[in-house]
Amino acid sequence: MKARVTVSLKPGVLDPQGRAIRHALESLGFAGVGEVRVGKVIELELAPDTPRETVEEMARRLLANPVIESFRVDMADAPAEAP
Structure with a gap:
């Protein structure tokens, strides 16, 4: 199973990197x-039975700073390997 965690700054938080890119x-x-x-995208390969709640806890505790960032978790089964 794969999980994708998308982390972005909350509205109102200054983004100097975004300003420089603009x-x-x-x-x-x-x-x-x-x-x-x-923002940033973090892709995780997980055991097939990993619950979404576990990935959300990973994001809350390590992958995102909840004071200034929000996150979204997307989960999908890993595609089959080509022969």
Whole structure:
């Protein structure tokens, strides 16, 4: 089983990395770019019977800073390996 944890800054938290990316895009000639927010995606390979609640606890305790970040957990069965 695979889990994907998407972590992003909460609304209202300053994002200097996003601001730098926006500025760089504008300097490269990309007009019309609004706010840019930077986050992270963490992919986990898990035992088939791992419950979602366990992954959410991982995110709360280590993968995200609950003071300034929010997270989303997506879980899926791992695709079969090609021969």
